[in-house]
Amino acid sequence: MTPEEEREFIRRRKSRNLVVAGTLLFFVILFYAITIARIGGQG
Amino acid sequence: MASTAPSTRVSLPTEWRDFFALTKPRVMTLVIFTAICGVLAAPGSLHPVLAFTAILAIAMGAGGSAALNHWWEADLDAGMKRTRNRPLPGGRMRREDARDFGIFLSAVSICLMGVAIGWLAAALLLAAIIYYAVIYTMWLKPRTPQNIVIGGGAGAFPPLIGWVAVTGEITAMPLLLFAIIFFWTPPHFWALALFVEADYAKVGIPMLPVVAGERATRRQIMAYTLVLAPVAIAPWVIGGAGWLYGSVAVVLSALFVVLALPVARRRRDGLTDKMLPEKRLFKFSIVYLFVLFAALVADRLAAYQGWLA
Numbered sequence: 001m002t003p004e005e006e007r008e009f010i011r012r013r014k015s016r017n018l019v020v021a022g023t024l025l026f027f028v029i030l031f032y033a034i035t036i037a038r039i040g041g042q043g
Numbered sequence: 044m045a046s047t048a049p050s051t052r053v054s055l056p057t058e059w060r061d062f063f064a065l066t067k068p069r070v071m072t073l074v075i076f077t078a079i080c081g082v083l084a085a086p087g088s089l090h091p092v093l094a095f096t097a098i099l100a101i102a103m104g105a106g107g108s109a110a111l112n113h114w115w116e117a118d119l120d121a122g123m124k125r126t127r128n129r130p131l132p133g134g135r136m137r138r139e140d141a142r143d144f145g146i147f148l149s150a151v152s153i154c155l156m157g158v159a160i161g162w163l164a165a166a167l168l169l170a171a172i173i174y175y176a177v178i179y180t181m182w183l184k185p186r187t188p189q190n191i192v193i194g195g196g197a198g199a200f201p202p203l204i205g206w207v208a209v210t211g212e213i214t215a216m217p218l219l220l221f222a223i224i225f226f227w228t229p230p231h232f233w234a235l236a237l238f239v240e241a242d243y244a245k246v247g248i249p250m251l252p253v254v255a256g257e258r259a260t261r262r263q264i265m266a267y268t269l270v271l272a273p274v275a276i277a278p279w280v281i282g283g284a285g286w287l288y289g290s291v292a293v294v295l296s297a298l299f300v301v302l303a304l305p306v307a308r309r310r311r312d313g314l315t316d317k318m319l320p321e322k323r324l325f326k327f328s329i330v331y332l333f334v335l336f337a338a339l340v341a342d343r344l345a346a347y348q349g350w351l352a
Contacts, residue, residue, distance in 0.1 A: 005055070012056045019059040030096065034159045037090040 057140060061130035065113050065141055066106030066148070073332070074105040074201045080336040081205025081220060084343040089209045096159045097208035101201050103152035104168045108197070110145030111176040114138060122246040125239065145176070156208075164208040171200035185247075188254040191236070192267075195228025196221075202336070216283040222274045223335070229267040230303060231328035233260050237306075238318040238325075257311060264324075265307035272296035275335060285351045288342035295331050302327050 001009065078101040082094050089097065113120070113131055121132035130136040149172045157165035175197035184190040199221040206217035236243060236250045237260060243250040252260045275296050279289030305320040345351045 001054075009055055012058055016056060016059045030092075030099075033092045034096055037092040038159075041090060 057130070057136045061135050062110075062144055064130055065110040065136075065144060067109035067112075070109065071102055071105055073198070075102050076333065077220075077224065077336055078102070078201035078205040080340050081202030081217065082209055083340045084202075084220075085206040085209035085217070086343075086347075087209050093159060094208075096155065097164065097205060100152045100156035100160070100165075100168060101204050103148050103155070104172050105175075105201070107145045107147070107149030107152055108172045108175040108180075110141055110148060111172075112145075112180045114141040114145060115176075115180050117141075119246045119248065123242045125242060149176075156204075160208045161211055163211060163213075164204055167200065167204045167207055171197060171204065174200070186249070188249045188251045190249065191232045191251065192225075192229050194232075195225045198228060199224035215281060216278060219274065219278050219281075219283065220336075220339075222277075223271070224332070226267055226271040226274050227328065227332055230264045230271065230299075231325065231332075233264050234306065234321045234325040234328065236260070237321045261307045261309075265303050268299050268303040272300060278339065284339055285342050285346050287345060287351060288338045291338035292335060295335055299327065299331055 075098060078098050082089065082097060113129060117129075117131035117138060120126035120129050126132065131138060131141055153165050153169050153172070156168050175194075179190070179194045179197050183193050187193070202220040202224070203213075203217045206220065207213060210217075233251055236252050237257065244253045251263060275292045276289065278284040279286070279292060302320070302324045306324050309320060311318070342351065
């Protein structure tokens, strides 16, 4: 792997990791909100 | 199909944008729009967070089945100008990754719908995914020139699921919304197929213009347009929608018939034909569906507020 390819490899891996982390965080917040909404609906 | 394709050698990790592209974001806009219309037009109310979750689950299900469609049709996509730069034929992604992404997204969407909304809506979402990814893409699309009619069923699920997410039951109105998209799809897509015919012929997909010829296709466009009109007006006739929706449906459907008539009557004027009536009908069909569903939502929201008799 050339240095350019390695930089590109790291850049792609980093951007993918950030998207996965953002998606996971989004779902954590969403499930919290769903729980609150459903508990509220039962009260 | 999937088994005969060579696997693509990719040394760099796939860009997240390519995974996003697998979900067919442009098709998704129509899916999300019709799903929102189903949620908003349904009688009853849903907590905004749950309504958002229902629409997200529908969108994720559509994205998952689109990824499975990309995986299965990578060879065909490579042969068509319109699709040859997609992530798989473009060599930017491994085929198995597209398949796994599609299965994962579909499974998460069904679980999300079931847990947050209800299992009837989740079952319908599962049915929609199987319908599009297996029955349509793998089984019937390469086998029958009526593939577009069958494919229309897959696109017709979102408003039905959106409606059922609110009401928890399947009634005549959501079935009519399903029927509207079902009968709208053939004239919409065959108008497109008439002016991109050469591409489908090249990869051997039995599109109606390729198999039955142009005249038969033009006749079928007219036939489905004539069936669509009463189906689109039916929600008003059965009392599921008011005069606001009814009048918009009558005007739009009449326009659809008026624009379909020249398409049905004419014949291609040599290779230099610009196919303007076909292109006009295709563009109008998109406006038709957006305005019709927007009118339904406006009508229902106005009725629930007591503004419409």
